[in-house]
Amino acid sequence: MIQTIPSQPFEGQKPGTSGLRKKVRVFQQAGYTENFVQSVFDAVERPAGTTLVLGGDGRYYNRTAIQQAIRIAAANGYGKVIVGRGGILSTPAASHVIRKYGASGGLILSASHNPGGPEEDFGIKYNIANGGPAPEAITEAIYARTQTIDCWMTVETPDVDLDNDGETEVAGMMVQVIDPVADYAELMENLFDFPAIRAAVEGGFAMAFDAMSAVTGPYATEILEGRLGFAAGTVRNGTPLEDFGGHHPDPNLVHAKELYDTMMSPDAPDFGAASDGDGDRNLIIGRGRFITPSDSLAMLAANAHLAPGYAAGLKGIARSMPTSAAADRVAAAQGIACYETPTGWKFFGTLLDAGMATICGEESAGTGSDHVREKDGLWAVLLWLNILAVRKVSVDDLAREHWAQFGRNYYARHDYEAIETERADALMAALIAALPDLPGRAFGSLTVAEADSFSYTDPVDGSVSENQGIRVLFEGGSRVVFRLSGTGTQGATLRVYLERYEPGDGAIDRETPDMLAEIIIAAESIAGIAQHTGRTAPDVVT
Structure with missing residues (x-):
């Protein structure tokens, strides 16, 4: 009743x-x-x-x-x-x-x-x-x-x-x-060259996967250890726990530091990966080489044709606005469109449904394709494995070859968490008010080419999304983006996205903090983060 x-x-x-x-x-x-x-x-x-x-x-x-x-x-x-x-x-x-x-x-x-x-x-x-x-x-x-x-x-x-x-x-x-797990595992087996990956594993290819005591544990155990033949224990923290073992299930270099340390050690396996609480995000690390989510999107898009499910090529690439422009260069080389959308996977949905994009990604460690309508952490891991198995190269070699061809977008995100909402709003309001005067201003060797509050018109349904973040674009392809995040539960999180572009014949093998130092100083000068928030350093750097 x-x-x-x-x-x-x-x-x-x-x-x-x-x-x-x-x-x-x-x-x-x-x-x-x-x-x-x-x-x-x-x-x-x-x-x-x-x-x-x-x-x-x-x-x-x-x-x-x-x-x-x-x-x-x-x-x-x-x-x-x-x-x-x-x-x-x-x-x-x-x-x-x-x-x-x-x-x-x-x-x-x-x-x-x-x-x-x-x-x-x-x-x-x-x-x-x-x-x-x-x-x-x-x-x-x-x-x-x-x-x-x-x-x-x-x-x-x-x-x-x-x-x-x-x-x-x-x-x-x-x-x-x-x-x-069953329906999902079957889908993955249809998309990827499992025999090629199994052959690589039989040849000694090894990996470490950290499920972070979260949902992907059963999926990774079934697929990686059960179907692909990786050794028992390849999946770490593989049992989902109600409190994630007391840890923060965010696959970044702060919360997955144990995996990072493993992959930077002399006896590291060939490949390392992690996924988050609900399985839609990923972390990719090769032996001695961390791959940023923005670079991962670009490298996956450049090599996706090596997987059976994408052998026909990509219809287009889509990325969120704060994600680096690395994927744009891949799209241009392939002669396909690259769509810049607001943050939020729902904005990719219309593009995927309309057949305008095949692979999508966000700098916040989310990548996916038209196989579902969500980002998919384990999918990204399996596509990486497929590519490495076919090309027979290391993660580091693949990254260096990619940067030599397309150039490198040095990239980092600085998060200032749990800021008082009023202070965060005041900072953004001041930024918006300053936008008209920014073009032409110099900050060290950087000169502002354009500055705006990002607005997006969906090319499929015509819907408009305004005020999606502040973009400051410098001459030469570098930029800084300021945005308030809606994923926290207390106060506001200010996210500052820092990006410096170096062409393929330039400095493509330097340390990211060194390459971004001048842009970090410029971001503080432009936004006055310390003045508005009282914070002199970010809480998390990814």
């Missing part, structure tokens, strides 16, 4: 670029999670009796939220819920399951790379029928509903057994618990 539970709106249930993210204790408030899930179901298009995909990264509160979402889905007329065993579905796997089984959408319960545990973060994101994140029109409709909601619906039923595959009926709705 359907129950209607009176409720009232909660402030701040506005989905960001990756859904609604708050502290666990916020979601644990009576009716908070239920209000948001009900608002999603009220706002989205979903035919009667349709299918919903449900799963998450295994973080604390996942199972509780999944049981409630199942009951609310039954009360709202869904015909079927597909949920990953144990409540587990990586974000890219969820995208694939939505697409494969023709679901009208899915709820992904994750706060991505944010810490997990009773005192840490939780999140809920809705993905639409194409498998991608809900576009702004839908997230705005969800938010509008959260502001007026006065009740949510549920059914009284015992918890569903999430730990065994099979089907259970809940108030006339079918709940199917599936192997969370």
Whole structure:
């Protein structure tokens, strides 16, 4: 029997670029999670009796939220819920399951790379029928509903057994618990040259993969060790834990330092990689060579034709605006378009659906392709393995050859975290006010060529997204970008993206901090970060 539970709106249930993210204790408030899930179901298009995909990264509160979402889905007329065993579905796997089984959408319960545990973060994101994140029109409709909601619906039923595959009926709705890895692993085997990778492994090629006690552990273990033949133990921290083992599951050089140290040691394996909390981000390190996410996108795009799934070539490349322009040069060499979009994977969705782009990437360690509508950490790792196996070169050799051909975009991101929102807003307002006077100004040897507040017009649907970050472009191809991030749960995070271009016959094998030193000084002069925030150094450098 359907129950209607009176409720009232909660402030701040506005989905960001990756859904609604708050502290666990916020979601644990009576009716908070239920209000948001009900608002999603009220706002989205979903035919009667349709299918919903449900799963998450295994973080604390996942199972509780999944049981409630199942009951609310039954009360709202869904015909079927597909949920990953144990409540587990990586974000890219969820995208694939939505697409494969023709679901009208899915709820992904994750706060991505944010810490997990009773005192840490939780999140809920809705993905639409194409498998991608809900576009702004839908997230705005969800938010509008959260502001007026006065009740949510549920059914009284015992918890569903999430730990065994099979089907259970809940108030006339079918709940199917599936192997969370099988469909995804099959897709990867269709895209990549597994025999070539297996041959490399048999020939002694070794790697280290850090799953960071997060969702990709079961996927990496099945594919890398089970199907490709890498040695047992190749996957480190492979069991998903509710608190990620007390660590921060963000695959960068700060939080994956143990892997970095392994790969910089004299006895390092050939290849190192990591993925984040929900499996959509990646870290790529060769023996003695870290590859930035921006460079990884460009190198993957330049060599993707070596994988069976991309043998026909790329239709186009898309990158987020803060991502370096390295991929632009690959696109130009291949005679294909390169699209510069705002940050947020949903902006790639229309390009992928329209067949205008094949590979997409963001500087925040996310790369993917048209195989799903999300970034995909393990996909990037497997494409790297495919390329290395076919070309029979090291990561360092591949990088040097790439830079010699296309030039090198030295790149870093400086994050100033948990800034008081008012201070962060004041800094950005001052930057915007200064934009008209920046062109022509010199900062050391750097001269500003252009400066703007980035605006994007979608070439497919014509939608316009304004105020997506401040760009300061210097003569010669270098630049600095300032942007406030929406992925945190406290205050504001100022992200400063620093980029210096060197042509292929220039200085392409220097240390990144040295090459960016002058641009760092220019960024401080332009934005007055210390003056506005009181911070004299970033919290995280990636």
